[in-house]
Amino acid sequence: xxxxxxxxxxxxxxxxxEFLENNFVxxxxxxxxxxxxxxxxxLHTSLAGLTEACxxxxxxRGMLQAEISAFVHTMRDGDYVLVPAGDVVHLGDLGDYYYxxxxxxxxxxxxxxxxxTWLNEIAKAELNEEVRExxxxxxxxxxxxxxxxxxxxxxWIDHPFGAAHKLPRPEAGDSRTSAQPHATMPxxxxxDPQLVAEALDILKLALRSEDPxxxxxxxxxxxxxxx
Numbered sequence: 001x002x003x004x005x006x007x008x009x010x011x012x013x014x015x016x017x018e019f020l021e022n023n024f025v026x027x028x029x030x031x032x033x034x035x036x037x038x039x040x041x042x043l044h045t046s047l048a049g050l051t052e053a054c055x056x057x058x059x060x061r062g063m064l065q066a067e068i069s070a071f072v073h074t075m076r077d078g079d080y081v082l083v084p085a086g087d088v089v090h091l092g093d094l095g096d097y098y099y100x101x102x103x104x105x106x107x108x109x110x111x112x113x114x115x116x117t118w119l120n121e122i123a124k125a126e127l128n129e130e131v132r133e134x135x136x137x138x139x140x141x142x143x144x145x146x147x148x149x150x151x152x153x154x155x156w157i158d159h160p161f162g163a164a165h166k167l168p169r170p171e172a173g174d175s176r177t178s179a180q181p182h183a184t185m186p187x188x189x190x191x192d193p194q195l196v197a198e199a200l201d202i203l204k205l206a207l208r209s210e211d212p213x214x215x216x217x218x219x220x221x222x223x224x225x226x227x
Contacts, residue, residue: 002074002079003147003151003153004141004142005081005082005144006027006082010110019083023118025081026111027141028112035099063138063139067139071114071141074143077214078214080094087124088122088123089122090121091118091119091121093217094115094116095117096115098113098115099113117221119156119161120159120161127152128151131153203218203222207219
């Protein structure tokens with residue numbers, strides 16, 4: 001399994017609140033259609049024409065193509081993602097790619113999405129130095145150059161929303177409030193009940209998967225929800 005980092009700044013708007021409330025991450029690039037069944041070579045050809053129109057250097061255009069390809073093809077169900085938000089980072093278990101046509105507009109742009117089971121909120125200072133430096137690197141989407149098991153994140157993965165690393169709730173007027181709005185509020189209180197029911201239906205199906213890792217992750221997610 002791999003670890004990715006992503007930004008919450010999409011089309012100039014910070015979507016972190018929406019990511020957490022609706023359990024997804026996304027990239028920009030509206031207007032290019034559903035990429036679910038677009039192969040790597042076809043995607044590369046399509047993106048080459050689009051990025052040539054951007055007023056960017058060849059290196060920047062190449063990076064954009066690589067990021068989109070990573071989001072669509074390199075990421076896999078069960079990989080992990082870190083999304084920085086001020087002095088904290090949000091750790092999630094990635095799901096499959098999906099396309100939301102109704103948001104493919106000039107005013108929204110969160111069309112290309114991956115579902116996320118949010119596992120933990122971590123003070124950035126608690127991450128090891130190598131991961132912190134990687135989080136500050138260039139680009140909107142990047143993959144850690146070694147397996148997720150070598151990142152030092154095992155505790156937060158194995159103990160989702162554990163009390164040992166739950167950040168304190170900021171007091172009113174505390175300067176940290178905007179950076180840590182979700183420190184202690186249970187996720188179930190912020191998500192539409194219908195979305196929760198749909199997510200549980202998906203997890204129930206995953207419990208019957210032929211993939212033992214997928215069955216195990218689904219079981220853990222259901223047990224965590226039950227707590």
